[in-house]
Amino acid sequence: MNKKRSVLQISLFAVIAGILLGFVVVAITGRSPFNMFVALVRSMTGFNLTKPSQGINVTYILNWFLNTMPLILTGLSVGFAYRTGLFNIGGEGQYIVGALAASVVALTVKLPAIPHTILCVVAAMAAGALWAVLPGILKAYKNISEVVICIMMNYIAMYFSNWVVRTFLEIDTKTNARTIGFPETAGFGKVFANNPSNFNWGFLVVVVCVLIYWFVIEKTTFGFSLRATGFNKESARFAGMKVERNIVASMAISGAFAGAAGAVVILGIFKYGRIFSAMDNYGFDGISVALVGMANTPGIVLAGFLFGLLKAANTNLQLFNIPMEISELMQATIIFLVAIQYGIILLLDKFDNRKKKGEVVTEGGAAK
Amino acid sequence: MSTVISMVVSATILAAPLIIAALGGLFSERSGVVNIALEGIMQIGAFAAAASLVLMQEANVPGALWISIGIAVICGTIFSTLLGVSAIHLRADQTIAGTAMNVLAGGLTVYLSEIIFGAKSTRSFIFALNRVSIPVLKDIPIIGPIFFNALYPTTYIAFILVVITWYVVFKTPFGLRLRSCGEYPQASASMGINVVKMRWIAVLASGALGGLAGAALVLSTNTYYYAGTVHGLGFVAIATLIFGKWNPWGVLGSGLFFGFCQILGQYSTSIPFLSGVPGEIFKLFPYVVTILAIVFFSKKQVGPKASGQIYDAGKR
Numbered sequence: 001m002n003k004k005r006s007v008l009q010i011s012l013f014a015v016i017a018g019i020l021l022g023f024v025v026v027a028i029t030g031r032s033p034f035n036m037f038v039a040l041v042r043s044m045t046g047f048n049l050t051k052p053s054q055g056i057n058v059t060y061i062l063n064w065f066l067n068t069m070p071l072i073l074t075g076l077s078v079g080f081a082y083r084t085g086l087f088n089i090g091g092e093g094q095y096i097v098g099a100l101a102a103s104v105v106a107l108t109v110k111l112p113a114i115p116h117t118i119l120c121v122v123a124a125m126a127a128g129a130l131w132a133v134l135p136g137i138l139k140a141y142k143n144i145s146e147v148v149i150c151i152m153m154n155y156i157a158m159y160f161s162n163w164v165v166r167t168f169l170e171i172d173t174k175t176n177a178r179t180i181g182f183p184e185t186a187g188f189g190k191v192f193a194n195n196p197s198n199f200n201w202g203f204l205v206v207v208v209c210v211l212i213y214w215f216v217i218e219k220t221t222f223g224f225s226l227r228a229t230g231f232n233k234e235s236a237r238f239a240g241m242k243v244e245r246n247i248v249a250s251m252a253i254s255g256a257f258a259g260a261a262g263a264v265v266i267l268g269i270f271k272y273g274r275i276f277s278a279m280d281n282y283g284f285d286g287i288s289v290a291l292v293g294m295a296n297t298p299g300i301v302l303a304g305f306l307f308g309l310l311k312a313a314n315t316n317l318q319l320f321n322i323p324m325e326i327s328e329l330m331q332a333t334i335i336f337l338v339a340i341q342y343g344i345i346l347l348l349d350k351f352d353n354r355k356k357k358g359e360v361v362t363e364g365g366a367a368k
Numbered sequence: 369m370s371t372v373i374s375m376v377v378s379a380t381i382l383a384a385p386l387i388i389a390a391l392g393g394l395f396s397e398r399s400g401v402v403n404i405a406l407e408g409i410m411q412i413g414a415f416a417a418a419a420s421l422v423l424m425q426e427a428n429v430p431g432a433l434w435i436s437i438g439i440a441v442i443c444g445t446i447f448s449t450l451l452g453v454s455a456i457h458l459r460a461d462q463t464i465a466g467t468a469m470n471v472l473a474g475g476l477t478v479y480l481s482e483i484i485f486g487a488k489s490t491r492s493f494i495f496a497l498n499r500v501s502i503p504v505l506k507d508i509p510i511i512g513p514i515f516f517n518a519l520y521p522t523t524y525i526a527f528i529l530v531v532i533t534w535y536v537v538f539k540t541p542f543g544l545r546l547r548s549c550g551e552y553p554q555a556s557a558s559m560g561i562n563v564v565k566m567r568w569i570a571v572l573a574s575g576a577l578g579g580l581a582g583a584a585l586v587l588s589t590n591t592y593y594y595a596g597t598v599h600g601l602g603f604v605a606i607a608t609l610i611f612g613k614w615n616p617w618g619v620l621g622s623g624l625f626f627g628f629c630q631i632l633g634q635y636s637t638s639i640p641f642l643s644g645v646p647g648e649i650f651k652l653f654p655y656v657v658t659i660l661a662i663v664f665f666s667k668k669q670v671g672p673k674a675s676g677q678i679y680d681a682g683k684r
Contacts, residue, residue: 029483087463134659142666145676147404147463148610149662151603152655159652167646278596287467323482328475336454336468343458 009348010341011292011299015306018334022326031322039316044309060312062197068308069206069268070095073261074286075304076213077128077254079295083217084250085230090135090150091258091283093157094128096276098262100161101127103273106186107169107179116185121205121263128259129252131157136251140244146251154283158276165273172272179273188268202264209260214297216253226250258283285311288335307331375635376628377519383627384522385410385585389605390612390619391533392577397614398537399570400550400563401455402676404466406578407602408473409444413582415477416443418593419484421493433496437583444579445572447473452571456564459678470602478595489594496587497521522584527620529577534616546570550672553679563679581605604630607658613670626654 023033038049046060074091081088088094101123111119135149165171169179188200217223228236229246237243261282266274289307293299310327317324337344389406396403403409417440424432450469454460478488485491497520505516537543546566548556553563585601586593608626612618633650665671 025479029479031483087461089463089467138663138666142663144662144666148606149659151404152607152659155600155603155655156652156659159648163646163648166648278599284467284471287464288471291464323479325475325479325482328471329479332468332472332475335471336450336465339460339464339468340454340458342460343454 006345006348007294010338010344011294011303013344013348014334014337014341015292017337018330021333022330025329026322026326032320035320036317036322036326039320039322040309040313043313043316058192059195059197060316062192062195062199064305064309064312065203066197066199066269067312068304069203070261070265070282071285071289071308071311072206072301072304073209073257073264074282075289075293075300076209076286077257077261077283078286078290079293079300080213080217080257081250081254082290082295083230084226084246085233086136086139086247086250086254087147088132088135088150088251088254088258089147089284089287090132090153090255091261091286092279092281093150093154093283094131094255094258095262095265095280095283096154096157096161097131098124098128098259099266099274100157100164100262101259102186102263102266103165103169103179103182106182106267107273110183111185113185116183117187117267120186120267121260124259124263125256126259128255128257128262130255131259132251132255133248136248139251140247154279158279162275165275169273177275178270182267182271182273186267187271188264198269200268202268205260205264209257210297210301213257213300218297258286261286285331288331291335291338371635375631378634379624379628379631380523381520381588381627382630383623384520384526384588385581386601386605386608386626387526387619387623388522388529388584389578389581389602390608390623391529391616392574392581393606393609394533394537394614394616394619395546395570395577396451396567396574397609397675398547398550398672399567400553400672400674400677400679401451401567401571401574402462402466403451403571403574403578404463404606405448405451405469405473405602406574406581406605407598407600408466408470409447409575409578410582410585410598410602410605411470411473411477412447413440413444413579414586414597415480415490415582415593416440416579417583418490418493418586418590418597419480421496421587422485422491422592425494433587437580437587440579440583441576442579444577444582445575448571448575448578451575452568456567456571456679459680462676474595477593481593490592492591496591500524520584520588522588525580525584526623530616530620537616547672549679550674553674554681557681563681567679578602604654607654610665610671611654611658611661613665614672629653 023036026036027033042048043060043064046057048054074095077091077094078088102120105120105123109116109119131153135146135153138144138149139146165179172178172180188202191199191201217227225236225241226246226249228239228241229243233243285307289300289303292306293303310331313327314324317326389410393403393406417436420439421432421436424435429435451465454465455462481488481490499518500521501518502516508516537546545556545561548561549563549566557563582598586597590597604626608619608622611622629650633647
């Protein structure tokens with residue numbers, strides 16, 4: 001069995017099994033699996049199976065895309081680090097400082113519309129990169145696991161961001177829980193002004209980032225040297241690559257993608273500076289996206305759409321009397337199955353062997 | 369003075385779940401399994417305790433409180449088998465498996481709340497843990513009011529567990545074997561120690577303690593379970609473990625310290641010379657301190673060497 005195919009098989013197996021398990025759990029807990037199917041179909045196509053006469057509602061499709069945008073970005077973030085042998089569990093923190101930087105630029109800088117928004121995004125990516133540099137440096141020069149440092153940095157980001165927003169930005173006096181709205185010049189407008197969906201021009205940031213990811217990882221010597229570092233640090237060093245610099249650079253780029261996710265969400269949906277009471281979990285979702293997407297470009301995009309669908313389905317699930325947490329359950333099952341891929345390989349191998357034996361008996365000549 | 373005492377008392381209350389969970393982490397990391405899933409295990413424990421307590425109180429079951437704590441311990445243990453199977457048998461990346469378990473616990477507990485209680489949280493329980501005072505000792509000046517007056521029993525349980533953990537892990541042959549599995553499992557195996565069994569015991573102990581920690585948290589600081597009950601305390605528990613140098617007494621000290629940091633954030637406005645400092649600073653303090661501690665420790669090998677590594681008996 002060639003290796004690439006089996007990685008794809010694991011992902012597909014995990015996704016299918018995770019979703020099936022979701023249906024089973026819904027059935028066991030006394031809710032209707034059919035309703036869940038209806039909700040998922042409606043979130044994906046805008047078509048309500050129980051009321052076919054209503055036709056297709058594009059808003060649902062656009063909302064699905066909207067939910068997918070930040071997931072692809074944090075997926076790229078985790079995937080980039082993963083390809084270079086690092087586990088960036090700090091996407092959440094980088095996402096938050098990204099949102100913070102975008103808010104600061106949006107509220108304090110005065111520029112015409114398009115440059116202003118671009119500057120917000122650039123600031124967010126820089127902030128995310130900066131936030132990821134510390135774990136990178138500690139990993140590269142002191143060999144300290146980036147995992148624990150990243151987890152700590154997540155919480156530092158949240159409280160730090162809240163402090164900055166509360167202290168330095170203009171707070172909305174009505175709610176006292178957020179800043180005043182961003183000026184018109186900073187923010188992504190809707191792509192389809194007539195549609196109630198918030199689907200916005202932030203999707204261009206996603207497209208650009210996907211292209212950057214693909215180009216850097218697959219097409220440049222720099223990307224090759226990063227991947228080589230991930231494969232085997234010592235042989236990369238022996239081949240003359242600057243291993244320490246690569247690790248720091250890889251974390252920084254990874255952080256920049258997560259920071260971009262922060263910008264896309266805050267400039268496209270909220271349009272004001274936020275005080276976080278809990279995390280949005282996009283950074284953690286990025287882990288699922290990257291792992292299921294096998295950390296390659298098309299895989300991450302597809303996995304982003306998959307988990308985006310699960311997120312977008314939340315409102316529809318509630319509408320059809322299914323607790324929306326079922327989507328978290330399915331997501332968790334999928335990552336867990338990817339994590340235990342050794343077990344899945346054993347299972348798939350067993351299955352393959354049985355099938356092969358069957359083939360030999362039935363069409364003995366053709367098998368050889 | 370009274371503010372200080374009430375602050376220290378609040379800190380010990382909040383420290384209890386941190387210490388108990390960190391001890392859970394201590395068992396599993398000492399055996400070589402990183403437990404990122406502490407957060408999720410605590411959520412499961414907190415939900416199990418809150419939900420079962422509500423249901424039993426409504427049915428007038430005697431001793432509901434202690435039974436609910438027992439249920440939390442059992443549920444935490446059962447949930448930790450996911451970590452055991454994936455990390456010990458299926459060679460999973462322990463960080464990824466742990467992350468998946470955290471997502472799962474967050475989803476599962478709220479899902480079950482919706483199914484059982486029809487809301488995103490459990491119903492409120494009528495009464496939970498009562499504060500207890502220890503008769504003679506509470507009259508000792510200064511120490512008495514802080515450590516022996518009007519504390520939740522969870523604080524005492526945490527302290528007793530510290531002593532037990534220290535004895536088991538550092539004073540018994542079992543503990544020596546357990547620690548060896550976290551340092552160099554292949555060498556342990558060559559001495560006839562069953563590494564797989566030792567790691568299983570440690571992971572299950574970790575689940576039991578994590579479940580207990582969740583119960584201690586929800587029963588002493590809340591009246592119901594909701595998605596934000598644990599709010600990252602599982603990760604603070606990991607910080608507690610690291611800052612406590614993977615040692616029970618260190619865990620006790622760092623747990624009290626981190627508990628105090630959390631409380632300072634809430635009290636800072638009422639203390640004159642701290643009122644200018646924003647509460648967020650205190651809240652992020654434990655995490656900053658932990659990073660500094662990790663950097664400082666990194667010069668010498670403090671933590672278990674093989675922690676987080678997949679055990680492969682054939683590897684030397």
